[in-house]
Amino acid sequence: MAFKLGPRAISAGYRLTAFDQIGSTNAEAMARAREGEYGPMWFVTSEQTAGRGRRNRPWIAPRGNLASSILEVIDVAPAVAATLGFAAGLAIETALQKVSIEASLRSAGSEHMKFSLKWPNDVLAGNKKLVGIGLEAEAVAGDRLAVVVGIGTNVVAAPEGTPTPATSLAAIGVDIGAEELFTELSNAWAESRGIWDNGRGFGEIRRLWLERAAGLGQPVAVQTGTASIEGIFDTIDEQGCLIVRKADGHRVPISAGDVYFGSAASAGAV
Template identity: 75%
Template sequence: MPFALGSRAAQAGYRLVAFDQTGSTNAEALAHARQGERGPCWFVTTEQTAGRGRRSRPWIAPRGNLASSVLELLDVAPAVAATLGFAAGLSIESALRQVSLEAALRAGGSGQFTFALKWPNDVLANGQKLCGILLEAEQVQAGLAVVVGIGTNVIAAPTGTPTPATSLKTLGIDIAAEDLFSALSDSWTEFRGIWNNGLGFGDIRRLWLERAAGLGEAVAIRSGHAIIEGTFDTIDEQGCMVVRTREGRLVPITAGDVHFGSAASAGAV
């Protein structure tokens, strides 16, 4: 089955570059941007051999999984561009809900699947990592090239990861990567429009918090050599996680590995 854009994405002017196999869809998107590609354009494959996640962790997509990256040329500050990751989380969560419901109805089930957004860049299913999101930006001649990579475990999940991972197949959701991408391209068009070059981040923030994993729960974040503990209070207008400490202080976190629940401290060490 070939990859194809959803109808809304096609009407919005998105283009598509599909690979049978590639090292990294993010790397392909950035290479095209350096060569003059202005976007908006999707780069997709069902087999990625040299992908990477946050902190240069490998993100390998065996054949059948979905590796997808969208290139947008933006006229915004890098700090504003970084908030586009929250629109990406909403986009893939929305697409997952759509395709899982359709798959369940085909199979005669109810389709009651719950997905949650884990700060800053994961999508969880049953508390396990299903998707990862990686933003990269580079100044090119035409402006700020922003690449949003979204990797989804469709048929297989890695083992030995810091956060236990799962796949749609393990969850009993029978869907092809190509069908998921079509839904994703349309939902991206929707949430990218709401984000509106950062002007709509207030709405994105509200929608993201409605789907947030661990909101109001105990949390520990390892950031460098420091561990910040408390309760996940909210995300602020810049997209930082705000932690309420036992002393009542509100501490904004810009980056770190997040661990929820009673084992938070042990998991963060």
């Protein structure tokens, strides 16, 4: 089965470039932007060999996994563009819910998996990481911003030794291919991107994201470089910052960091 866009993505004007294998879909997307490609265009593969995630961590997709990057060249400030990651989380969660339901129906109606969104850019199946999302932005001609949103999904295999334990769709019993998942993702992205509307609709994106948030109202520890901030995961604010409510009631906004819940949070995430 080949990669293809869904009907909603096609009608919204998206295009697709697919690779049998590539080093990094994000790198390819940004290189095309520097050459004058304005998108919106998807770059996808089922085998990525040299990708990078947050904090420059390896982002490798063995054959059968899904590495996908969307290039959008838009006229917004970098801080506004950063909130597009929350729309990406909603899009892949929506796609996962749909393929999970369809897979459960194919397997005699077994219960489908529930997914949740972990701040700032992961999707969890249970308490394990299934999807990572990474954003890159660079100014291009005409004072516009080339934004590449990379979405990597563990379809058939998951890495070991990651800060958050990882899983795959295959491991949780969702029998689906990368190509089928991508078609649903492309449709869901068109919808979420439309709601986001160059940042004007982030209020609605924020509301929908919080409905699916992992750990909301629970103890959390956030590692921000050398510091650890502990408290209760209160909300995310209008800029997408994580708000931690400390024991004294003080609410601390956090713009970047590694988040730990449960026993890891109680132990200070060490």
